[in-house]
Amino acid sequence: MSSALQKTQPGSNDPILTFGASTVFIGRNGGKFPYGNSVLVQGSEEAVIIDPSKSLKSHVDQLPKIDRILLSHCHQDHVAGVHQFPEASCHAHEKEVYAIQSMDGICELHGVPADERAEFESDVVKHFSFTPRLDTVGYKDGDIFDLGGGVTIEVIYTPGHTHGHSCLLVRGEHRKDDLLFLADIELSGFGPYYGGVNSSLEQFDQSLDLVRSIDVPWFCTFHHLGVLDKEAFLKRSAQYQGMIGYREKKLLDYMATPRTIDQAVQHRIIYRKSDVGASNDRSEHWMLTQHVARMLKSEQLKEVEPGFYQAC
Ligand SMILES: [Zn+2]
Numbered sequence: 001m002s003s004a005l006q007k008t009q010p011g012s013n014d015p016i017l018t019f020g021a022s023t024v025f026i027g028r029n030g031g032k033f034p035y036g037n038s039v040l041v042q043g044s045e046e047a048v049i050i051d052p053s054k055s056l057k058s059h060v061d062q063l064p065k066i067d068r069i070l071l072s073h074c075h076q077d078h079v080a081g082v083h084q085f086p087e088a089s090c091h092a093h094e095k096e097v098y099a100i101q102s103m104d105g106i107c108e109l110h111g112v113p114a115d116e117r118a119e120f121e122s123d124v125v126k127h128f129s130f131t132p133r134l135d136t137v138g139y140k141d142g143d144i145f146d147l148g149g150g151v152t153i154e155v156i157y158t159p160g161h162t163h164g165h166s167c168l169l170v171r172g173e174h175r176k177d178d179l180l181f182l183a184d185i186e187l188s189g190f191g192p193y194y195g196g197v198n199s200s201l202e203q204f205d206q207s208l209d210l211v212r213s214i215d216v217p218w219f220c221t222f223h224h225l226g227v228l229d230k231e232a233f234l235k236r237s238a239q240y241q242g243m244i245g246y247r248e249k250k251l252l253d254y255m256a257t258p259r260t261i262d263q264a265v266q267h268r269i270i271y272r273k274s275d276v277g278a279s280n281d282r283s284e285h286w287m288l289t290q291h292v293a294r295m296l297k298s299e300q301l302k303e304v305e306p307g308f309y310q311a312c
Contacts, residue, residue, distance in 0.1 A: 014055065017227055019218055020177025021151040022170050026226050028055040034077050034127060036222040039181055040064075041170050043147025049088070050153075050168055050181055051222055052081025054128065060084055068145065070153065071136075072183030073165040074099035074109055076128040078222065083131035091145075093157065094138030096164025102132050109162065111197030111282070141166070149173070158185065158211060160194055160204025167211060179218040179227075185211060186221045187228075187236040191243025194290065195270075195283025201244070201290040208241045251291055252300060258308040264288050 017024040021042050027035035036053035046067040049056070054077065066085045071078055071092040079100055082090060092100055099109035103121060112120045124130035141157030154169040161184045168181040184193070185208065192208070194201045211219075212234065219233040220226065228236060250269045259267075265284045268275070269291075292309055295301040301309045 014058075015226075016059075019179050019227075020174055021147070021149075021172035022177065022179045022218075024179075024220055024227055025053075025056055025059050027053050027223075028058075031055075031221075031223050031226060033223060034080070036077050037220060037226050038081065039168075039170070039179070039220060040066075041147060041151065041153055043149045043151035045148025046145075048145065048147060048153060049081070049085065051078045051183065052084060053077060053222070054080040056081040057084065070139075070145070070168055071096075071100065072168060072181065072222070073162045074106065075162065075184070076106065076110070076124050076130065078183070079106075079130065080128040082133060083129050090133040090136040091139050092136055093155070093164030093166050094140050095159075096162060097136050097138045099164075100132065100136050101134050103130070105132070106130060109196075109198060116278075139166070156180070156210070156214070158183075158207035160192070160200050160202075160207045161185065162196060163198040163200070163203075165207070169214065169216065176217055178216040179220055180211065180214055180216050182211060182219055182221050184222055185237075185240075186223045186225070187233075187240045188224050189239075191240055191247070191270075193283075195287045197286070199286065201287065201294065205241070205244060208237060212237055212241075247287075248291055248295060248300070251288065251295070252311045255301060255309050255311050258304045258310045260307050260309070261285065261288050261292060 015026045023040040025038045027037050029035055031037040035055040038053045038056045039050040041048045047064045048068045049066050050070045051072050066088045069085055069088050069090045074096050098105040139155050143155045145153040151172045156167040156169055158167045159165050170179045192204045194204045217230055219228045247270055270287050271280050271284050299312055302312050304310045
């Protein structure tokens with residue numbers, strides 16, 4: 001990361017990286033959930049914060065006056081710092097604005113069942129300071145925020161993780177500092193997460209093709225990795241996208257004899273066997289349901305009797 005200016009705040013070990021107009025605040029524990037990496041973008045007219053995380057709290061005193069908050073999507077960890085900027089306008093993809101406007105909205109986005117609702121509500125308030133913003137404005141693919149002085153942020157709509165998930169492309173005075181904020185295209189070893197009620201495997205796969213075609217020198221994830229140069233991004237994103245095929249291969253092996261999706265969920269194809277619990281079961285179920293549909297279409301699987309699938 002030779003062209004990045006790196007420093008840390010006194011009393012904190014969390015790095016702060018600067019790329020021209022962008023400043024990346026690496027989250028606590030390296031941006032591991034529930035924390036995350038937030039980006040401050042400063043033009044001559046405006047300052048914008050992208051995905052204010054829970055750990056941004058320790059940097060608030062260092063920030064300039066924030067004019068806008070841009071949310072890549074509205075999962076609880078990405079909106080945890082919204083309450084710190086009540087004066088700033090708040091923006092999210094038009095398909096996901098509802099999720100930051102009310103408690104009902106964030107519960108709907110997270111697919112919280114009725115019997116888990118009280119616990120979820122208490123958790124998002126206590127641990128993520130969830131504060132609804134009824135005045136949130138919707139953005140759409142291709143919208144450009146002009147911050148002045150040649151600094152812009154362009155919306156690159158990348159659904160799949162959620163139905164409103166968007167990457168944000170920061171361009172400034174010098175091309176060498178341009179940065180694509182990947183949000184929860186997080187490039188982890190686990191692979192893409194499309195296990196939420198508003199997630200889509202098909203769209204995630206297409207979004208990965210799209211971001212891999214964008215030619216910028218820097219890429220930033222919300223969790224784990226932080227900032228990568230283009231070479232590292234292309235390598236990691238190929239491995240990450242490859243997890244989709246790896247999961248399908250595992251499923252095909254498991255379905256060498258006829259099995260139901262419920263049996264595959266209990267067996268675990270995507271999560272580890274030790275990842276127990278109703279929420280992991282639900283995610284595994286939805287992810288496998290999408291894989292089965294895709295593999296029926298490509299004739300890798302066939303339905304041998306109602307609800308039982310077998311490799312062709
Ligand atoms: Zn997310």
